[in-house]
Amino acid sequence: MPIHALKAACSQCNLQELCLPLGLTEGEIQRLETLASTRRKLKRGHHLYRTGAPFEAIYAIKTGFFKTDVLMEDGRDQVTGFQMAGEILGMDGISLEAHSCNAVALEDSEVCIIPFAQLEQLSSEIRTLQRHFHKVMSREIVRDHGVMMLLGTMRAEERLAAFLLNLSQRFTARGYSSAEFHLRMTREEIGSYLGLKLETVSRAFSHFQDSGLIGVQQKHIRILDSAGLKAVLSRTSPPVAAIPIAAA
Amino acid sequence: MPIHALKAACSQCNLQELCLPLGLTEGEIQRLETLASTRRKLKRGHHLYRTGAPFEAIYAIKTGFFKTDVLMEDGRDQVTGFQMAGEILGMDGISLEAHSCNAVALEDSEVCIIPFAQLEQLSSEIRTLQRHFHKVMSREIVRDHGVMMLLGTMRAEERLAAFLLNLSQRFTARGYSSAEFHLRMTREEIGSYLGLKLETVSRAFSHFQDSGLIGVQQKHIRILDSAGLKAVLSRTSPPVAAIPIAAA
DNA sequence: CGCAGTTTTGATTCATCTCAATTTGTGTGG
DNA sequence: CCACACAAATTGAGATGAATCAAAACTGCG
Numbered sequence: 090m091p092i093h094a095l096k097a098a099c100s101q102c103n104l105q106e107l108c109l110p111l112g113l114t115e116g117e118i119q120r121l122e123t124l125a126s127t128r129r130k131l132k133r134g135h136h137l138y139r140t141g142a143p144f145e146a147i148y149a150i151k152t153g154f155f156k157t158d159v160l161m162e163d164g165r166d167q168v169t170g171f172q173m174a175g176e177i178l179g180m181d182g183i184s185l186e187a188h189s190c191n192a193v194a195l196e197d198s199e200v201c202i203i204p205f206a207q208l209e210q211l212s213s214e215i216r217t218l219q220r221h222f223h224k225v226m227s228r229e230i231v232r233d234h235g236v237m238m239l240l241g242t243m244r245a246e247e248r249l250a251a252f253l254l255n256l257s258q259r260f261t262a263r264g265y266s267s268a269e270f271h272l273r274m275t276r277e278e279i280g281s282y283l284g285l286k287l288e289t290v291s292r293a294f295s296h297f298q299d300s301g302l303i304g305v306q307q308k309h310i311r312i313l314d315s316a317g318l319k320a321v322l323s324r325t326s327p328p329v330a331a332i333p334i335a336a337a
Numbered sequence: 338m339p340i341h342a343l344k345a346a347c348s349q350c351n352l353q354e355l356c357l358p359l360g361l362t363e364g365e366i367q368r369l370e371t372l373a374s375t376r377r378k379l380k381r382g383h384h385l386y387r388t389g390a391p392f393e394a395i396y397a398i399k400t401g402f403f404k405t406d407v408l409m410e411d412g413r414d415q416v417t418g419f420q421m422a423g424e425i426l427g428m429d430g431i432s433l434e435a436h437s438c439n440a441v442a443l444e445d446s447e448v449c450i451i452p453f454a455q456l457e458q459l460s461s462e463i464r465t466l467q468r469h470f471h472k473v474m475s476r477e478i479v480r481d482h483g484v485m486m487l488l489g490t491m492r493a494e495e496r497l498a499a500f501l502l503n504l505s506q507r508f509t510a511r512g513y514s515s516a517e518f519h520l521r522m523t524r525e526e527i528g529s530y531l532g533l534k535l536e537t538v539s540r541a542f543s544h545f546q547d548s549g550l551i552g553v554q555q556k557h558i559r560i561l562d563s564a565g566l567k568a569v570l571s572r573t574s575p576p577v578a579a580i581p582i583a584a585a
Numbered sequence: 586c587g588c589a590g591t592t593t594t595g596a597t598t599c600a601t602c603t604c605a606a607t608t609t610g611t612g613t614g615g
Numbered sequence: 616c617c618a619c620a621c622a623a624a625t626t627g628a629g630a631t632g633a634a635t636c637a638a639a640a641c642t643g644c645g
Contacts, residue, residue: 183475227431233481240488241532
């Protein structure tokens with residue numbers, strides 16, 4: 090568990106606008122900086138934290154890509170989210186003062202460690218920080234509602250379309266191409282997140298490709314027809330309703 | 338939209354231990370009380386707030402029962418939760434300063450209105466309140482992860498069993514019978530929450546009854562074999578694996 | 586350069602949905 | 616208090632989307 094103590098330097102971080110410092114003055118950012126002064130590097134496949142681990146800090150992703158998942162006693166598991174640079178990990182742990190899911194790096198990554206007690210202290214002094222932290226937690230709740238909608242009401246291809254559009258949008262917000270990106274997770278992990286089996290995910294990818302909506306080459310995705318993907322989402326009528334040829 | 342300005346009196350409320358005041362000293366509770374001094378009564382079927390409404394306050398349920406749901410453009414909707422006395426509603430609105438779901442009373446209900454700006458102010462002064470509010474938000478995130486697990490990995494009867502056990506446990510925490518209760522929502526609402534059609538919910542109820550796990554009479558539920566219900570959840574092997582009679 | 590993990594694709598099965606009919610319950614007004 | 620209308624719940628039969636089982640192809644890592 091290598092913890093590299095490096096200056097975090099929020100003030101020089103290009104993720105300011107996505108991360109906790111959002112909206113703070115320079116002076117306030119410097120105070121936050123001293124608090125989040127430790128970073129931690131993780132190799133691909135390594136855990137940032139595990140279910141049951143005592144909760145002490147939340148983490149801001151500086152570089153890399155993570156998944157969070159929950160395990161049932163009988164071995165079933167559910168990926169609850171994929172997180173990328175600028176997003177906050179660990180808020181699940183506040184409630185019981187122990188983490189309630191696992192966070193795993195899907196590529197070599199680096200996080201800023203933000204000791205929670207100190208964050209609470211500082212946020213009671215800096216109104217903007219307090220408000221922003223509450224927004225970050227609330228955003229997580231809203232995101233979860235979106236996933237419930239996806240899992241509760243959508244068909245396989247709708248789920249995958251929603252997933253791809255969401256990734257695309259988040260990559261865009263980080264200055265990457267919205268049309269072309271590299272998936273860091275396996276088909277099985279996508280399936281777990283979307284409530285599908287890996288074969289179903291694979292078939293949906295193939296079908297989207299055959300329809301000219303996307304280009305797929307293993308983990309490399311190109312979005313060719315983003316409007317078409319959106320149309321998959323808002324299917325008004327049940328799939329391809331059989332249309333009676335004439336009055337029966 | 339009738340707003341009855343009544344003294345909230347957290348200090349005399351029997352939900353203290355479940356609600357925001359948890360862990361506060363008497364003096365602190367009195368400060369919280371002045372802040373949450375307004376209540377609002379809602380008739381069954383009425384909205385506490387709707388998607389898009391400006392966010393100003395969160396709500397503590399004093400009496401009654403609510404559902405929250407999210408609507409998609411094409412009309413599909415997903416019930417994201419059922420809330421009962423002592424639980425907090427409205428945190429979805431913090432993120433965008435507008436509500437992102439609907440909250441509907443499923444029976445005549447009463448909530449305490451807690452203006453959010455004032456709550457933030459007070460929580461920056463009372464450490465215990467700040468911490469507890471963060472725990473409440475985090476608990477919501479953890480709960481949502483549980484729902485994702487349910488929607489993503491469980492079969493119909495497992496979902497219903499989990500749902501019933503969860504309700505039972507929450508009624509218990511409020512001093513009601515854990516074995517016998519009245520459902521305030523329709524089969525369709527249960528189905529929406531569990532990602533099932535109402536017919537499937539009804540069939541699962543009937544099957545549980547035939548198996549002697551529960552007694553069902555419309556909305557009245559008696560849990561006859563809570564261990565049996567738990568066993569439905571932790572099915573290690575796929576349902577009732579057909580066992581070969583002899584070596585084929 | 587080979588092997589293990591990942592992905593794709595096919596054939597079949599099964600759980601849940603859909604459509605439909607009936608029963609039961611609930612609230613309203615005569 | 617009863618009858619009516621409407622909403623909710625139950626039950627059945629059949630359709631279907633995704634899971635399962637199985638095999639082959641690809642990839643990239645060591």
